[in-house]
Amino acid sequence: MPDELADGPSAVLFDMDGTLVDTEGLWWEACAEVASGLGAPLPAADQEVLFGLAAEDAAEHVSRRAGGDPPPAAVTTMLTDAFTARVKRGVTTLPGTVALLDALRAAGIPAGLVSASPRAVVDLVLEAIGEDRFRLSVAAGDSARNKPAPDPYLAAARRLGVDPVACVAVEDSPTGIASARAAGCAVVVVGSPYRGVSGRMVRVPSLERVDLPMLRLLAATARPGDRNNGRREGG
Template sequence: MDGTLVDTEGLWWRTTEEIAADLGHRLTAVDAAEVVGRAVEDTAAHLVTVAGRGAPEAVAAALTSAFFARVEAGAPLRPGARELLSALARDGVPFALVSASPRIVVDSVVGGALAHVPFRFTLSADDTPRTKPHPDPYRAAAERLGVRPQDCVAVEDSPDGAASAEAAGCAVLVVPSLLGVPGSPRRTFLPTLEGVDAQVLRRCLEGPVTA
């Protein structure tokens, strides 16, 4: 969701910058791997560690509240996202949303920028014992869809998201946003979702494709 379908990674970064500043830490590119694509609790734990102050639970609550306020104010769709989701719905391809964001944020985005998109279901960080980069979310999604992970394509933008999907057994279409994502035999890289449809996703199951 974040950075893949909706342009919220920038909102998350600015939120984390503000909370980090409140703790006396200036967020830089060095922190990016612990911020982008990570669960709120992971980012909170990182901020507490680098700042040397604060309680992880309180920082996580502050991050969630501030990010939710920004998302509620509006989260624009990424280029090609609307067309891809419409094409999948038109072709009868089942699809779900798998996010490392809290349920409150997922529901806000799905009720706003992604309103009327016919997801079979949505999975948030609150819905599995472990979230990304662990494989739990994508394994749970495949099980609910009634298919093998190996027959699924995950669309991701971050290293942790891609790692989660690949560890679950999915093929991965990577459209990077804020962070670079390392390559692997199960990952296809495209610069944008523009022009991506069900046919492109099916080709991802056969191995990496090129633009």
């Protein structure tokens, strides 16, 4: 086993919305409000489509439903403003979040936040959870591409100076899971009906079921040949 993984993981990289804080409902409310205001109400089935998407990608969807007027760039601003307004009213930290983050800090394992939400929203949530609990944060626009591309997780690992293969990502959406897996991270899937669990993945009902032995065991499943496999942002 590589030394980097012996007492691993080298870092634990957390998704934000629906993983650490209960904001998925707020995101759906923002999307539904904007779409209705454009005369293109969203069907309930679109909630799954928009789950885990960055604002730019969600705006593409809403703009298409509205016939392309206004264009996606304008819809992105509308969605971001509507979502930010809701988050400013307060967010609920999901069970197990603070205890796990504090356990990682006590063990000297860096925690990073890797989110598809805008920087303004990420900073509000960091303030609510405690910014000092995270070594870094990556928001939408901080990497060349958003989730499901691997770029956000690759950016976080690069900034921490670690191999993404030695990291564990904690995710709840198919979009985020795809991003983390493409970067080479092991993945903890939290509270999701996601059915594609295989390889270096484990599914748990909540963060209350995640502890350091689980994370270390998951990180240790990396094979020496998996390291430095040439993954790059934007490629």
